[in-house]
Amino acid sequence: MKVGMSVANRKKVGWYLIFTVPLLLIFTLIVLVPFVIGIYYAFFQWDGIGANPMVFNGLDNFVRLMDDTRFLRSAWLTVLFTVLSVITVNAAGLAFALLVTSKLKLANLARTMLFMPYLIGGLILGYIWQFVFLDVFTLLGDATGLDSIFFNWLNNEDFALFALVFVFTWQMAGYVMIVYIAGIQGIPGEVIEAARIDGASGWQRFLRITVPLLMPAFTISLFLTLSYGFKIYDVNLSLTGGGPANATELFAMNIYNEIFGYGNYGYGQAKAIVFFVIIAAITLTQVYITKKREVEM
Amino acid sequence: MKAIGNWSKEILLVLMALVFLSPIYIIFVNSFKNRLELYENTLAFPEEFGLQYYSAAMERMDFFNAFINSMYVTVVSVIFIVVLSSMTAWMLARSGNWVSTVIFMTLIATMLIPFQTIMMPLMQLVTGITRTTGIPLYNTLSGLIFMNIGFHAALSVFLYHGFIKSIPISLEEAATIDGASKFGVFWRVVFPILTPITATVMILNVILIWNDFLLPSLTLIDKELRTIPLSVFYFFGEFTIEWNLAMAGLTLTIIPVVIFYVLAQKYIIKGIGEGAVK
Incomplete structure (x- = not known):
């Protein structure tokens, strides 16, 4: 009689289960199940209180998003924040990488120092900079007379978002610097040397050789900052708390406030699903472009 | 001539990194100052290194x-x-x-x-x-x-x-x-x-x-x-923020991170690089 698997096969499956099931069970319970329940919640109106009924309202939550001015403003601010941050983080990160890969003796020390902010959590960074804007910026304004530049940005509806960009850049520049360093070190020294012998100036060597060969590093860094920027929360919370007057309430914070602040669980969850779709689109575009480039290289 | 040029570049590089990290310096020096001293000159060194704000911050946190x-x-x-x-x-x-x-x-x-x-x-x-x-x-x-x-x-x-x-x-x-x-x-x-x-x-x-x-x-x-x-x-x-206490609190939270960084620096930079690229 040949029922089921042979002993050897059964043993193999047994080991497979022992090795994989513990992690996959936890993962399913913590990530997959909530994700699916979350999609379900997005079609209901509910205040989060167990005793109160959940009312099915179809696509109403998603329709409501379209003319929720606070949400639309928040989405726009997030896009603005992300675009500005992607530019500043990458410009600073690339500049740092070029500096610390020069042949200077203290380059390693500088690299270590420039990377430091990334390790300190976003929440704590935000508090540190709160003080810098509050006190040091005002002090600098008084001392230099440039009080149209140096004042407390956090109290100003237009400047608070720039403050957020500023601090995010401070946090992330050292991080993308690491990616660019890897890219720069991958450029063969002979290529640069050959160009130098052919009489290419420093600037020409940078534009014609370094930049094209850094394309993979660019792609990685651009999309890393893009998705990190879009998801920013901790720095947002501790630096501005969304203020003044909601001028810096970015996407992630808007979702949090909608659900846990205003108690709109169903509506807030619909926002969270839209958030996921946007992040997924950004990330998949990244993967697509990276793969395409890898083939070309 | 070349040697001098290189040295000035070295100094400039480190100076830039120091300016970059100045917020941490500011937090650190002000964690020792009393209110008056703090508002007099934020950037100056403290007159004395007393730890009273640290013990207060430790207790509250x-x-x-x-x-x-x-x-x-x-x-x-x-x-x-x-x-x-x-x-x-x-x-x-x-x-x-x-x-x-x-x-x-x-x-x-x-x-x-x-x-x-x-x-x-x-x-x-x-x-x-x-x-x-x-x-x-x-x-x-x-x-x-x-x-x-x-x-x-x-x-x-x-x-x-x-x-x-x-x-x-x-x-x-x-x-x-x-x-x-x-x-x-x-x-x-x-x-x-x-x-x-x-x-x-x-x-x-x-x-x-x-x-x-x-x-x-x-x-x-x-x-x-x-x-x-x-x-x-x-x-x-x-609390309404008492900044000298807050600075001591922030410095406290940074210390473990700095120690971790100093001990595992090589692995951290390598690990971050690999994690990012993949």
């Missing part, structure tokens, strides 16, 4: 307790993540059947999900489980560790999987022929080879878990369970 909680959660989470995700990744990578491919793809796909998308349903689920079954997932450190394992599984399996694919299978086969069990093969032969990627996985997870704020803030309710980011958050929320 319940710093030691928060430090122990953060340590406990980070260390235990990372150990579980390393053990479970390396085992899983090895099976998935070596048993080339379609089930493994589906599981692996699912794990990778979930890396797209931002935390905000699942935080509410997760909290509903976790409080529901705790209420109905009594399993202490909600408002406990073990529950937070459990959730950390779930959230960091995908990235860790992904990193291990990539590494395992790049090492030859012959050693494992030799050990199997010698009669070692799967368990023996993995722990005695495979796991030691994984050391470089284990270092990367550990570093990445330590940074993410140590600094995590949102998940702990949702699941830990009791005051005595607070991790460092939580205690900083409540410290800034409870």
Whole structure:
């Protein structure tokens, strides 16, 4: 009689289960199940209180998003924040990488120092900079007379978002610097040397050789900052708390406030699903472009 | 002439890095100043290095307790993540059947999900489980560790999987022929080879878990369970900010990070590079 698997096969499956099931069970319970329940919640109106009924309202939550001015403003601010941050983080990160890969003796020390902010959590960074804007910026304004530049940005509806960009850049520049360093070190020294012998100036060597060969590093860094920027929360919370007057309430914070602040669980969850779709689109575009480039290289 | 030019470049580079880190300097020097001194000149060195603001900040933040909680959660989470995700990744990578491919793809796909998308349903689920079954997932450190394992599984399996694919299978086969069990093969032969990627996985997870704020803030309710980011958050929320105390508190929270950085600098920079590029 040949029922089921042979002993050897059964043993193999047994080991497979022992090795994989513990992690996959936890993962399913913590990530997959909530994700699916979350999609379900997005079609209901509910205040989060167990005793109160959940009312099915179809696509109403998603329709409501379209003319929720606070949400639309928040989405726009997030896009603005992300675009500005992607530019500043990458410009600073690339500049740092070029500096610390020069042949200077203290380059390693500088690299270590420039990377430091990334390790300190976003929440704590935000508090540190709160003080810098509050006190040091005002002090600098008084001392230099440039009080149209140096004042407390956090109290100003237009400047608070720039403050957020500023601090995010401070946090992330050292991080993308690491990616660019890897890219720069991958450029063969002979290529640069050959160009130098052919009489290419420093600037020409940078534009014609370094930049094209850094394309993979660019792609990685651009999309890393893009998705990190879009998801920013901790720095947002501790630096501005969304203020003044909601001028810096970015996407992630808007979702949090909608659900846990205003108690709109169903509506807030619909926002969270839209958030996921946007992040997924950004990330998949990244993967697509990276793969395409890898083939070309 | 050239030597002088180089020296000025060296100094300029370090000066730039110092200006870059000046916010940390500012926090540090002002953590020793009294109110008057603080507002007189923020950038100046303190007149004396008294520790009174540190002891006050420590007390208000319940710093030691928060430090122990953060340590406990980070260390235990990372150990579980390393053990479970390396085992899983090895099976998935070596048993080339379609089930493994589906599981692996699912794990990778979930890396797209931002935390905000699942935080509410997760909290509903976790409080529901705790209420109905009594399993202490909600408002406990073990529950937070459990959730950390779930959230960091995908990235860790992904990193291990990539590494395992790049090492030859012959050693494992030799050990199997010698009669070692799967368990023996993995722990005695495979796991030691994984050391470089284990270092990367550990570093990445330590940074993410140590600094995590949102998940702990949702699941830990009791005051005595607070991790460092939580205690900083409540410290800034409870009082109208007394900046000299706040600076001492912030300096305290940075110290463990600096020590970690100094000790493991080489691995951290390498780990971050690998984690980012993959």
